[in-house]
Amino acid sequence: MTEVKLTTEGIRYIALFESLTQAIARDCYVDDENDRVIFVVKKGDMGLAIGKNGNNINRVKRSVGKHVEIVEYSDEVDEFVANALQPVFVKKVQVVVKENRKLAYVEVMSKDRGIAIGKNGRNIQKAKLLAQRHHGLADVIIQ
Numbered sequence: 001m002t003e004v005k006l007t008t009e010g011i012r013y014i015a016l017f018e019s020l021t022q023a024i025a026r027d028c029y030v031d032d033e034n035d036r037v038i039f040v041v042k043k044g045d046m047g048l049a050i051g052k053n054g055n056n057i058n059r060v061k062r063s064v065g066k067h068v069e070i071v072e073y074s075d076e077v078d079e080f081v082a083n084a085l086q087p088v089f090v091k092k093v094q095v096v097v098k099e100n101r102k103l104a105y106v107e108v109m110s111k112d113r114g115i116a117i118g119k120n121g122r123n124i125q126k127a128k129l130l131a132q133r134h135h136g137l138a139d140v141i142i143q
Contacts, residue, residue, distance in 0.1 A: 004133050013037055016063055021056040023049035026073050029129065034122050036067040040130060046072045069126065077135045081106060084127040088116045101138035104131060108142060116142050 006014070010028040017025050017039055027040035041049045049070050050057050061068045074080040078093035081104050091107040106127075108116045117124045124142060131137040 038069045088112045104140045
């Protein structure tokens with residue numbers, strides 16, 4: 001696992017997120033380019049973070065004033081990458097080392113490729129960013 005550096009703004013968002021949801025946030029990335037805040041929550045805290053009928057996550061969205069996305073953490077690289085690409089069904093994640101760079105090749109259903117990549121590449125960008133921050137991956141490639 002690589003060391004995650006949080007900004008002051010990220011620390012404030014984590015404190016707000018944890019107080020509103022009671023879920024433990026491991027990371028917070030403020031993506032100003034896409035007007036969103038991405039939280040990585042402790043394994044098993046996803047339900048707590050979302051809340052009944054989405055009440056907790058909606059409360060966080062209103063407080064933050066931006067789109068909020070949640071990814072469940074995993075020590076397993078393949079599981080973490082699959083979590084980052086939710087709600088896309090990931091068939092397989094293969095992690096390889098090429099030229100001293102760790103790469104993840106992600107196999108998805110052909111009908112889900114567009115969703116995995118996302119509008120303007122925002123979903124794959126999120127997966128790449130989080131995989132790099134938490135597991136030191138150089139790239140995530142959709143197959």
